[in-house]
Amino acid sequence: MKKTLASLLAIASLTIAGQSFANSEGIHLDKAPIDPKNAESIQRGAQTFVNYCLSCHGAAVMRYNRLQDIGLTEAQIKANLMFTTEKVGDQMKVAMAAKDGKAWFGATPPDLSLIARSRGTDWLYSYLRSFYRDDTRPTGWNNLVFDKVGMPHVLWELQGEQVLEIKGEGPHAEKTLKLVKPGLLTRGGENGQFDNHEFDQRVGDLVNYLSYMAEPAQVKREQIGYGVLLFLILFLIPITYLLKKEYWRDVH
DSSP states (O other): OHHHHHHHHHHHHHHHHHHHHHHHHTOOOOOOOOOTTOHHHHHHHHHHIIIIITTTOOEEEEEGGGGGGGTOOHHHHHHHTOSSOSOTTSEEOOSSOHHHHHHHHSSOOOOOTTHHHHHOHHHHHHHHTOEEEOTTSTTSEEESSSTTOSSOOTTHHHHEEEEEEEESSGGGOEEEEEEEEEOTTOEEOGGGOEEOHHHHHHHHHHHHHHHHHHOTTHHHHHHHHHHHHHHHHHHHHHHHHHHHHHHTTTTO
16 A cells, blocks of 8 residues: 555656756646547548558557547448548558668657647647758757657648747747748748648647547547536426435424
């Protein structure tokens, strides 16, 4: 019992320390536009996932036929989303061999099945939009949210190229990203500014899918939960009234 309590306290202290470290870095995380009931957004995110992520990252706990829960037919899944297997009941396995990933990036790219629960959707949304050019890195890319990241910017054709701008010196220096070369989903605007709305929406859809993949039964679970609560309320009200009448029958 003492060992268990000590372990829990150690885990709690490490969690608090990790949160304090993250806060000390001063990283701003944008709010991810997550909507588990938006099936169209999740469908678009699934398409982005298989086109840009599945070549390096797997999703071992997710099967292709589970995408029928978000409104896709088996024919649509086979025609648009299956590139690494022929069976719709197979898992979303990575196309790249693990040893190749370790050789190219220094570490095997992680499985993304539960990444939305481990990292958080706000972190993922901010991370995927915060890559910038850095010639000192092996891939030519770095990330404002994840410094010295080993992953290249796989969405650079859609976003374009950003550069890091630093104002001030020392720990209080302000770091911002500036888009200097537009991509397919970033358009030019007034005064040399670029419109990132379309790219941000694409990333939001991808993160929405990653969130769905981490807990596919979330919407159904919530519906069942509300139904159970409604049943208990309707069941307990008459029982409570009858008990009250029974207890106070002799008094009245």
